[in-house]
Amino acid sequence: xxxxxxxxxxxxxxxxxxxxxxxxxxxxxxxxxxxxxxxxxxxxxxxxxxxxxxxxxxxxxxxxxxxxxxxxxxxxxxxxxxxxxxxxxxxxxxxxxxxxxxxxxxxxxxxxxxxxxxxxxxxxxxxxxxxxxxxxxxxxxxxxxxxxxxxxxxxxxxxxxxxxxxxxxxxxxxxxxxxxxxxxxxxxxxxxxxxxxxxxxxxxxxxxxxxxxxxxxxxxxxxxxxxxxxxxxxxxxxxxxxxxxxxxxxxxxxxxxxxxxxxxxxxxxxxxxxxxxxxxxxxxxxxxxxxxxxxxxxxxxxxxxxxxxxxxxxxxxxxxxxxxxxxxxxxxxxxxxxxxxxxxxxxxxxxxxxxxxxxxxxxxxxxxxxxxxxxxxxxxxxxxxxxxxxxxxxxxxxxxxxxxxxxxxxxxxxxxxxxxxxxxxxxxxxxxxxxxxxxxxxxxxxxxxxxxxxxxxxxxxxxxxxxxxxxxxxxxxxxxxxxxxxxxxxxxxxxxxxxxxxxxxxxxxxxxxxxxxxxxxxxxxxxxxxxxxxxxxxxxxxxxxxxxxxxxxxx
Amino acid sequence: xxxxxxxxxxxxxxxxxxxxxxxxxxxxxxxxxxxxxxxxxxxxxxxxxxxxxxxxxxxxxxxxxxxxxxxxxxxxxxxxxxxxxxxxxxxxxxxxxxx
Numbered sequence: 001x002x003x004x005x006x007x008x009x010x011x012x013x014x015x016x017x018x019x020x021x022x023x024x025x026x027x028x029x030x031x032x033x034x035x036x037x038x039x040x041x042x043x044x045x046x047x048x049x050x051x052x053x054x055x056x057x058x059x060x061x062x063x064x065x066x067x068x069x070x071x072x073x074x075x076x077x078x079x080x081x082x083x084x085x086x087x088x089x090x091x092x093x094x095x096x097x098x099x100x101x102x103x104x105x106x107x108x109x110x111x112x113x114x115x116x117x118x119x120x121x122x123x124x125x126x127x128x129x130x131x132x133x134x135x136x137x138x139x140x141x142x143x144x145x146x147x148x149x150x151x152x153x154x155x156x157x158x159x160x161x162x163x164x165x166x167x168x169x170x171x172x173x174x175x176x177x178x179x180x181x182x183x184x185x186x187x188x189x190x191x192x193x194x195x196x197x198x199x200x201x202x203x204x205x206x207x208x209x210x211x212x213x214x215x216x217x218x219x220x221x222x223x224x225x226x227x228x229x230x231x232x233x234x235x236x237x238x239x240x241x242x243x244x245x246x247x248x249x250x251x252x253x254x255x256x257x258x259x260x261x262x263x264x265x266x267x268x269x270x271x272x273x274x275x276x277x278x279x280x281x282x283x284x285x286x287x288x289x290x291x292x293x294x295x296x297x298x299x300x301x302x303x304x305x306x307x308x309x310x311x312x313x314x315x316x317x318x319x320x321x322x323x324x325x326x327x328x329x330x331x332x333x334x335x336x337x338x339x340x341x342x343x344x345x346x347x348x349x350x351x352x353x354x355x356x357x358x359x360x361x362x363x364x365x366x367x368x369x370x371x372x373x374x375x376x377x378x379x380x381x382x383x384x385x386x387x388x389x390x391x392x393x394x395x396x397x398x399x400x401x402x403x404x405x406x407x408x409x410x411x412x413x414x415x416x417x418x419x420x421x422x423x424x425x426x427x428x429x430x431x432x433x434x435x436x437x438x439x440x441x442x443x444x445x446x447x448x449x450x451x452x453x454x455x456x457x458x459x460x461x462x463x464x465x466x467x468x469x470x471x472x473x474x475x476x477x478x479x480x481x482x483x484x485x486x487x488x489x490x491x492x493x494x495x496x497x498x499x500x501x502x503x504x505x506x507x508x509x510x511x512x513x514x515x516x517x518x519x520x521x522x523x524x525x526x527x528x529x530x531x532x533x534x535x536x537x538x539x540x541x542x543x544x545x546x547x548x549x550x551x552x553x554x555x
Numbered sequence: 556x557x558x559x560x561x562x563x564x565x566x567x568x569x570x571x572x573x574x575x576x577x578x579x580x581x582x583x584x585x586x587x588x589x590x591x592x593x594x595x596x597x598x599x600x601x602x603x604x605x606x607x608x609x610x611x612x613x614x615x616x617x618x619x620x621x622x623x624x625x626x627x628x629x630x631x632x633x634x635x636x637x638x639x640x641x642x643x644x645x646x647x648x649x650x651x652x653x654x
Contacts, residue, residue, distance in 0.1 A: 027571070029612045047615055049635075050642050050649045051573040080648050095648065098571050345645045416635060417643035425638075427645045477633055 001064050001368065002147045002292045004112045011155075012109045015116065019043045020102035027098070042122065042160075044115025045101055048420050054093045054101060055118040056108060060128035060146035060170075061089035061371040065358035068369055070111040072354035078104050083354070085339060085347040087411055087460055088167070089127045089371045090118055094418055116154055121162045123153035123233070129171045129178045130372035133293060134334050134380035136326040140189045140196055142172035144290045145225070148282070152226060159233060163240040164248035166233060167205075174491060179373060181213040181493035182206055182465060184250045185232065190219060197221050202232065202262070203254030206459035210495045211251040214259050216266065224274065226282045231269035235262065296366035296381055298329040306384040309391075316391050318444075319402040327381070335365075335379040335387070336372070337394060338401040338409065342438040346412045346430050347375030356397040360390055373462075374411055376404065407442075407449045407516070408434035411462055415455025415472060416479075422455035424472025424479040425505075429453055432509045437516070446516055449530045452487075465489035467531050468515060469496045470508065481508040485515070485542055486534045497539055499546055511546055518545040563600050564591035564622045564629050565607045566639070567614035575639045575650065576614060578607050584614060586654055588640045589628030594619075 004012075019039070026036040040046075044055040056071070063071075071091055075083045078100045079093040086092055096104060108114055117124055126146045133141040149168060153159060159166070170187040171178040180186025186201035197219045204213025220228050236250045239257070247256075254262055309316050325334040337357060340346050349357070357377055361369045364386040370378035382390065394400040403409045410433060413419065415426030430453055437443050452466030456473070463469030469484035480502040487496030503511045516530075518541055523533045534542075543550075565578040576584040577591035585591065594600045600619055607617035620636050622629040631637045642649015 033611055033615050047568055047573055049639055050575060051568075080646075094643075096573075098573065416638055417645055425644060427643075431645065474635075479634060 001062065002059075002112075002143075002289065008112070008151075009109075012112075012114055015043075015114075015155075016102065016105045016109055019105060023098060023102055038120065041119040042117065043101075043105065044118035045096075046119060046420075048094070048418050049416070049422075050418065051095045052098060052101070053418065054096050054104060054115060055086070056091050056093070056113060056115045057118050057125040058089050058091060058113070058371050059150050060126055060132065060143045061130050061373075062128075062132075062143060063369040063371065064367050065362040065369070067111045067113055068354050068358035068361070070107060070113070072351035072358070074104055074107060075351040075354070077107075082348050082350045084345070084414065085349065085371050085375050085377070087373050087375060087413065087462055088125055089130070089373055090125060091371070092414070094414075119165075120160075121164050121166075123149075123156065123159055123166045123168065126150055126153070127167075127169045127178055127183075127373060129173055129176075130370040130374075130378050131177060131325060131334055131380060132172060132370075133295065134327055134332075135173050135175075135177075136328045137175050138173045138328065139191050140172045141293055142170040142178075142187070142189055144286060144293050145187070145189075145198075146170050147289050147292075148226065148286050149229070151285075152230075152282075159237065162233075162237050163242045164245060166236075166250070168229075176489075176491040176493075177372075179462065179465060179489040179493070180204070181491075182210075182462070182489060183213065185229065186213045192219050195221065198225055200228065200232070203251040203259075204493075205249055205251040206462060206464045207249070208246060208457045208459075209249075209251065209255075210459070210464040211255065212493050212495065214254060216259070216263055222286070223280070223283050224270070227273045227277045228266070228270050231273050232266050234273070235265045235269050239265070295329075296368075298332060298381070299383055301331060301383060301385055303331050303384040306387050309388040313388075315402075316388060319391055319400055320387065322402045322406065323404045324387075329381075331383055331385075333382055333384050333387070335382050335390060336404045337377040337379065337399050338403055339376050339399075340403055340409045340434065341398060341401045342403075342408050342434040343431050345427050346410050349377070353397050353399055356393060356399065360393060364390055374409065376409070403443060405448045405450070406444065407437050407446050407451060409450070410434060411450075411452040411466070413454050413456075413460035415453075415461075419455060421458060422472070423457070423474040424455050424481065426453040426455035426461055426470070426472055429470060429472070429481065429505075429508055433512055436509050436513060440513075442516070442520075445526075446520065447526070447529055449516070450489075451512070462489060463487070464495045465493060466496065467534070468512060470512075471502075473502065475502065479505045481505070481511075483508075483511060483515070483546070485539055486531070488531065499539065499543055500550075501547070514545050515542055518542055560595075560597040560600070561621055561632075562623060562629075563594045563619040564588065565594070565600075565603055565617055566591070566620045566636070567607060567617040570611075570613055570615055573615075574653075578603065578617075582606070584610075586650065587628075588622075588631060588636075589625070591622070591629050593622055593624060593629040
């Protein structure tokens with residue numbers, strides 16, 4: 001865990017003091033909304049459909065128990081008792097009042113958290129693999145670099161008024177759990193001849209023009225990373241389009257200007273900027289940050305308690321089979337706590353649930369928690385002997401749903417239940433899909449399947465990279481849902497293909513069931529996953545099942 | 556050809572609470588859609604919108620929203636505006652319990 005220095009603390013105190021004064025000036029009328037809006041957005045404060053919304057960054061998705069308890073305290077004190085974890089490893093409070101927000105920010109600062117640059121045309125919260133530092137397949141922990149990028153990008157004077165927002169994600173493992181290919185810049189830690197470096201992807205993004213990131217540089221040595229990223233953002237900041245916000249993201253620059261041309265410009269800019277880093281302070285700082293992320297002292301102990309419970313308790317076994325992932329240390333495991341109980345709102349946790357998770361992290365998990373972009377919470381370092389107790393505590397708090405990676409583990413943006421940009425609802429669609437398959441008792445038979453739902457074309461719900469993606473639109477004043485199939489957010493990232501015309505609100509759950517039943521009927525064995533089957537047979541059988549009348553007409 | 560003007564209400568969010576408000580014919584901001592002024596004349600609508608936008612110390616983001624006459628007063632016609640009258644559908648956390 002990164003520990004704030006005096007500089008970090010002073011910076012945040014001063015920033016919060018400034019924002020408090022800005023809020024006061026807005027309320028007393030000396031600032032207009034036009035003047036205030038960019039100031040509040042830079043501090044994470046939106047105005048949504050029914051209320052203000054405060055988006056708090058959880059840098060690279062990492063929290064300790066004190067921070068999680070403070071998030072619970074905010075939920076209880078200034079909100080309606082819960083928070084919403086998002087697809088960018090942030091937490092959103094849906095009901096703050098304007099006067100209370102400065103107090104909320106001060107409370108966050110007490111535990112080293114902030115809402116800076118969770119909005120606006122700046123470099124946003126840097127996201128990372130939620131299994132960082134724990135996964136068995138990792139080359140290196142990506143979080144020290146992510147923290148370096150957080151410090152570099154926060155209040156970076158050159159990057160406060162860019163053509164559009166800019167999102168960076170980083171993974172330290174070849175199995176990409178951070179969707180790096182769908183970010184403005186995706187970083188992948190790689191090893192070449194024993195040296196650690198970075199593969200830099202550029203121009204990925206979802207939204208109205210979905211694109212998979214392209215390799216800008218195959219290997220950037222650690223010493224060159226910061227000047228190289230600065231050069232990349234700087235080039236786009238100057239030549240990226242500002243005439244049309246829909247064409248302002250760097251993916252459009254890559255598309256219109258060309259990857260080769262962009263690479264050439266970045267290399268020229270890099271040559272100019274590299275000397276500014278000659279003192280190597282960035283490299284020294286990274287080395288210092290790395291010490292904050294030293295692995296915990298893993299204990300060596302028997303795992304009998306786990307083995308006994310696994311044999312004896314089918315409920316525990318089912319949970320262990322779906323919610324645990326391989327840890328790099330002997331006897332350890334990674335626990336994913338599902339915030340997707342069937343029928344509940346994906347990504348929501350009550351203050352009480354947050355405290356339960358904080359307690360478990362403190363007692364059994366080396367005081368670490370993670371938030372995943374899939375809107376779940378992770379205990380990254382758990383010795384297996386503690387699992388029966390953890391499972392019992394989670395069960396008592398309504399947090400023991402055994403569905404990670406399954407059909408009810410749905411990503412959903414807030415949609416038109418909260419978001420001012422949304423064109424349709426997404427939360428109730430997720431709730432009803434999860435409930436339907438729970439009633440049908442089909443979830444475990446269907447196996448791995450990622451459904452992702454966005455309530456507008458901006459694609460916060462990552463629908464393009466869902467195995468089944470759902471996009472809610474407003475078609476002539478009525479909610480309408482388009483379906484895409486075959487998307488994939490991993491290292492083999494693929495944008496899904498649209499099936500055809502959309503479905504009405506009361507038809508969409510049935511359409512998803514049709515797709516799933518079509519898969520079950522034609523898979524060649526129970527081992528063939530939905531995505532594998534889709535890749536084998538293509539979209540045609542699904543179209544035929546979804547639109548039988550079209551087939552009849554064509555025949 | 557310009558489209559026919561459809562009836563409107565003026566709506567915004569309250570500056571301090573952030574919740575949804577509507578402009579009444581007697582220049583108050585109400586939480587109730589049915590109390591809003593239903594505007595049927597386009598020129599009048601533009602004037603009332605300017606009136607609303609001047610009240611920046613009370614509200615944020617005033618705009619004209621489609622509405623129609625109903626038995627108890629103006630009713631929203633678009634589903635987005637219907638949601639704004641009552642709050643989110645996943646919890647009873649909005650106007651559905653506050654009003």
